[in-house]
Amino acid sequence: MSTASNPGPLVAPTDSLSPRELERYARHLSLPGIGIEGQRRLRAASVLVIGAGGLGAPVLHYLAAAGIGSMTIIDDDVVEASNLQRQVLHRDADIGRAKVDSARDALLRLDPELAITAISERLSPDNALELFRSHDVVLDGADNFATRYLSNDAAELTGTPLVWGTIFRFAGQVSTFVPGPGPMLRDLFPDIPEADSVPNCAEGGVLGVLCGTVGSAMATEAVKLICGIGTPLIGRLLRYDALEADYSTLRFSPDPDRPPVTDLAEVAVACAAADQGLGRQNAKGSGAEGQCARRDDEVSIEEYLAESSPAILIDVRDGWERQISTIPGSVHLPLSVLQVQGWKAVEAATALPPREVIIHCKSGARSAQAVALLKEGAPGAVRLRSLRGGIDAWWASGHETVQAPGQTAVSGSHHS
The missing domain is CATH 3.40.250.10 (Rhodanese-like domain)
Structure with missing residues (x-):
């Protein structure tokens, strides 16, 4: 019976597993709650992952290893050297390549039978609803508020379960939003924050291994939803502080006074503002810092x-x-x-x-x-x-830059 704590299996199982798959997923097949039927559900599942960066990389890697049958990756960025400290799908040889292409190649090396669709563009109000409707579950590893709220609103409009995660410096958060059984992102954070209200990873930094911790938790949520096992983070926000090695959980409920999402009009404005900021950035196309x-x-x-x-x-x-x-x-x-x-x-x-x-x-x-x-x-x-x-x-733009290791910086005390 479906409940708010566990809505039940999302995906009907595929007909059978091949001998290769039985051997490959043997450690799953002996797990209570997964077994052969759960593995068949994973093989039948279609998953959309937003972002192939810090969170997207471990999410994609572990879901591919878990036996997800079909995955779509959407990301408009390219691999940069500064990504390699945490975006473990990519290699030094991938610098300059589209992240979705680099990620696809890495996943096919892991599982050549995986069906992958790589979309080298941003999630937008124009493509979000169609993408959400055509997948069983969505995992959002975006690095900006506009896309996170777009994902939430598209999930609410299409009834698609959404696994959501964020990271900053030494801390991360994970939650699962299932329209109907549980509250959504707007019940927890009703309004879209200003784009520059929180520093991003380029400015504030991020511990590389934190991405693996949070991304793995997101992938676990997806497996639980697909197989209908355990208690997903519906109505709960999991918070992790890496420096203190501390996990805590915030419980939240649907806001009865919150108006339901009826269209993407509000979030389209936020996305347009974010795109305008990206348009003012460098020709390399990195969306890391933003422009305010x-x-x-x-x-x-x-x-x-x-x-x-x-x-x-x-x-x-x-x-x-x-x-x-x-x-x-x-x-x-x-x-x-x-x-x-x-x-x-x-x-x-x-x-x-x-x-x-x-x-x-x-x-x-x-x-x-x-x-x-x-x-x-x-x-x-x-x-x-x-x-x-x-x-x-x-x-x-082709203008000269120099390295300045020997220059004396004008510095000052951090105290008045």
């Missing part, structure tokens, strides 16, 4: 180079980032220093009072934050702007 500056607070690379009077260019990245690449002539003032010292740090770093200050980071989020911060203390005559797309856009 207003247009009048930004300057393009072409505009910066065409300035008739020289501007002070301030790099607010961390010191280790400058060891990778640096825009020639930039002054190093880490964002952490500006957050403590404010405009005084800029005055101390420049011989003459600046009238034009342009700030850059990797792709625009931290520099926009620095512009907003410095406006509170800067003289009114000073013009402050963020370099659109940051050093990523500078590099992609």
Whole structure:
């Protein structure tokens, strides 16, 4: 009998398992609750995984190993060197390739009989409903709020179970949303947060092995739903603190006053705003940092180079980032220093009072934050702007960068 704690098996079992499959999944076949019938359900299941990055990589890897019969991967990003610390499906040789292509090849090496569809684009209001309707369960490993709420709303509209996970620095969260039996994401977090309200992995960092912990928990939820075993995280938010080795669970219920999702209109606005931010980023296409500056607070690379009077260019990245690449002539003032010292740090770093200050980071989020911060203390005559797309856009435009391991950074104490 289906209950809110366990809605029962999602998938009817396939007719039989081949001798190869019986040998391959032998350790499942002896498990109570899975057995031959559960393995046949897994082989019959169709799963959509949103994202082939930090969470998507372990999700895809373990579901393929578990015997899922058909998987669709959707992701519009390419593999970068900085991904390899946590996105374990990809290899050094895959740098520059579409993540979905790299992931597909890795999964087919694991199981050549797996049916894989690779979609090298973003989940959007235009494709979400069709994709959700055509799969038994969806796992969302997206790295932005707009896509997470799009997944939730598409799940609610189509009645498709959704496994959801997030990671940040040393902590992760997992929950399972099954329309009907249990509450949804909007019952827990009703409103879509501002895109820049929480730093992303590119800015805040993430412990690589945390992705494996959280992604494995997500894959476990999918197996439980498909086979109808155990107690899925319906109405529960699992929280994991890696530094404290602590797991905790928050219980939540449907909000009787929450209006039901009737269309994708609201989330389409959030997705459009997110896409606009991505469009301002570098030509490499990395969606890692986001962009939150207003247009009048930004300057393009072409505009910066065409300035008739020289501007002070301030790099607010961390010191280790400058060891990778640096825009020639930039002054190093880490964002952490500006957050403590404010405009005084800029005055101390420049011989003459600046009238034009342009700030850059990797792709625009931290520099926009620095512009907003410095406006509170800067003289009114000073013009402050963020370099659109940051050093990523500078590099992609073909302009020179240098490594700066020997440069002396302008630094300061973290105390007033």
